[in-house]
Amino acid sequence: MSESVINMYSDTVTKPSPAMRQAMANAEVGDDMGGEDPTVNRLEAMAVELFGKEAAVFACSGTQSNQMGVRTHCIPGDELLIEERGHIANFEGGAPAAISGISCRTIRGRFGMLDVDDLIGKVRVDNQHLCVTKLLCLENTTNSGGGRVWPLEQLKRVCDWAHEAGLKTHLDGARFFNAVIASGVSPAEIAAGFDTVSICFSKGLGCPMGSILVGSTEQIHRARRIRKLMGGALRQAGIVAAAAIYALENNVERITEDHANAKAFAEALAGTDGVIIDPVDVESNLVFFSIDPDLGDAMQLSAALKERGVRIGGMGPQTLRACTHLDVNREQVLQAAEIVKDCIATGFAQYPKKPFGPFARA
Numbered sequence: 001m002s003e004s005v006i007n008m009y010s011d012t013v014t015k016p017s018p019a020m021r022q023a024m025a026n027a028e029v030g031d032d033m034g035g036e037d038p039t040v041n042r043l044e045a046m047a048v049e050l051f052g053k054e055a056a057v058f059a060c061s062g063t064q065s066n067q068m069g070v071r072t073h074c075i076p077g078d079e080l081l082i083e084e085r086g087h088i089a090n091f092e093g094g095a096p097a098a099i100s101g102i103s104c105r106t107i108r109g110r111f112g113m114l115d116v117d118d119l120i121g122k123v124r125v126d127n128q129h130l131c132v133t134k135l136l137c138l139e140n141t142t143n144s145g146g147g148r149v150w151p152l153e154q155l156k157r158v159c160d161w162a163h164e165a166g167l168k169t170h171l172d173g174a175r176f177f178n179a180v181i182a183s184g185v186s187p188a189e190i191a192a193g194f195d196t197v198s199i200c201f202s203k204g205l206g207c208p209m210g211s212i213l214v215g216s217t218e219q220i221h222r223a224r225r226i227r228k229l230m231g232g233a234l235r236q237a238g239i240v241a242a243a244a245i246y247a248l249e250n251n252v253e254r255i256t257e258d259h260a261n262a263k264a265f266a267e268a269l270a271g272t273d274g275v276i277i278d279p280v281d282v283e284s285n286l287v288f289f290s291i292d293p294d295l296g297d298a299m300q301l302s303a304a305l306k307e308r309g310v311r312i313g314g315m316g317p318q319t320l321r322a323c324t325h326l327d328v329n330r331e332q333v334l335q336a337a338e339i340v341k342d343c344i345a346t347g348f349a350q351y352p353k354k355p356f357g358p359f360a361r362a
């Protein structure tokens with residue numbers, strides 16, 4: 001892909017910066033499976049401190065750390081509760097069922113978030129006909145819900161309710177630091193109501209890979225065994241943990257820019273005939289907008305944009321999702337908005353209609 005492409009398809013498209021690569025090259029390493037990689041150990045210690053939990057374990061991906069979290073709380077036959085658009089239920093290849101024998105009970109919420117009223121009555125009674133409801137999974141920020149940031153009060157209310165109902169709680173924090181920056185709430189406070197929290201280093205933090213799961217000493221001990229079983233226990237992983245440490249030290253505060261750029265992109269598009277968008281809905285680095293069906297569908301617009309050097313993917317038949325991240329700047333997002341407006345003005349109905357699938361490639 002040429003460098004002139006403005007890639008707002010995902011915040012996973014970022015490439016490690018020269019300084020991050022230098023940190024990786026300089027990393028001290030050892031055999032992590034034996035607990036002997038000093039850089040992984042340092043990263044895990046940083047996470048313990050930052051999240052206010054007892055223990056942490058490095059993982060390959062957000063999917064892996066989510067599934068490690070899920071598996072530590074449940075046994076085959078159990079059920080987890082999740083908002084219907086949640087990543088764990090929709091975009092992890094059916095892993096709860098495939099890896100752990102767990103069913104997902106999906107619940108309709110708002111913008112990917114739930115409140116206590118949505119959950120009351122969803123914990124099954126103890127009866128041999130029924131599966132055991134064990135776990136509640138939440139997402140902050142929400143992905144398919146539109147990059148929403150949970151209000152702290154709501155997060156506390158829902159987690160308290162879950163614990164009173166005898167459930168464990170897991171947070172899918174793929175964009176945890178987007179939530180931290182957008183809300184101004186500390187990592188430990190956001191994590192407080194959760195038994196386990198997973199975060200991704202490969203999204204807004206700009207690393208090539210990596211994730212971490214935090215929780216109690218006992219949970220993380222179990223999670224390590226599960227990581228091994230999933231093929232995710234690594235050796236000289238300090239090479240990638242060094243990127244994560246670099247990101248925690250250098251790439252967190254700058255997320256403010258991504259959020260401002262997302263807002264600027266939304267504001268530039270707002271008011272365009274045929275585009276449905278309200279900049280007020282943009283709370284973090286994800287911008288969802290819809291187009292009038294009379295003009296064409298989301299994948300047609302996505303194809304037109306790709307030809308003009310802008311990558312923005314479809315997230316619904318008429319809905320697109322644009323992401324800001326550390327590899328797109330203000331000038332580029334404003335240029336992208338102009339190109340979207342231009343495609344709308346000149347028409348894009350000539351592009352072939354394709355059946356829409358979630359996360360269809362732009």
Ligand SMILES: *Cc1c(COP(=O)(O)O)cnc(C)c1O
Pocket residue numbers: 061062063064066087088139142143172174175200202203
């Ligand atoms: C990206 C993402 C993950 C992790 O996905 P990977 O493909 O493993 O990087 C988990 N949850 C959410 C909400 C995500 O957006």
